[in-house]
Amino acid sequence: MAHVEAEFVQRKPVQHLLINQMSRNFEYLLHKTETESHMKLRRGLPSDIPFIYRLEKQYIEELENDQLTKWQGNIERHLEQWISSLPQTTIAQLQGTRAGYLFWEREGEKALIASVNVATECRRKGVGLALVESFESEARLAGCSVAELGFVTHNPARYLYEKCGYQPSGMEGRYLLMTKCLGTLGLKGFD
Template sequence: MTLILRQAHVTDLPSIYRGEQDYIRSWEPTHEDTWRLQLERHLTRWVENFDRLTVAIIDEQFAGYSLWTPEQDYAELCTINVSQVYRRNGVGLSLLNAYAATAKQNGFAYLRLSVRPDNPAALMYQRAGFSCMETDSHGYLRYERLS
């Protein structure tokens, strides 16, 4: 199994869309209608931050992606997703590490992300040195780490 991380190509957008849709359907099904209504906003964020959209490829197959955005004084991880067949193989951690390294190269000392309390990815964030700072108004856990 050979893992390659690269910047996204426009042709990756359908796979990213399906990954986001699968997440919503699996973890937040009651928000699917709202997510669909905001699809243009999501697409705009993906395109405006295309240089911060990383794709994971395993043996020439789309395996996952991550997207971060620059905020005031920190880099916010907006999404990270690994295709179900590639989970628990280090793909998520590789994408997380790439986000941290790229954010640091771009001058960000602080990393931030939010995750549902019942999402197993929270354990990966904790193992990667992120600390839970608070629960936001939507019930998500907010994690932070120095890059």
């Protein structure tokens, strides 16, 4: 009996460490934000086109208002792009409501973010980050080695892209181009 008690006493510090770690993990889960615990990413559907249209239009009005007339004149081309890109479109939902989207196109070994947008009321809740991370994983799986995006220089999303590791790679007219080497596979799936 004394041998068993001595063995238990020796293991107690290890058990105590494990219990502390489990408690910290549980506390982390309890403190997870509502946004993180209620976000879902899924593939784009034809029924998402009106949502994409609304956010695209809002973006143009807010950040490139001088291009609004031209954008509206090309609406058929935009619709064709949105529809043809549905297989590479990810929709983020918060508590069952659409919160944002990202769609991308492939050019050889390069994955280009064609558009990423988050509804105003859903910004600063991790939606954009989740969309970009999902895109990067999907692009890696597709065999792309580089990700690229472009945006007007005054777009505040620049800070998100920098946080994700994108580096300036040039200018194309009024658009700042940023790239990121995608490296190895980092798998994230769709529900």
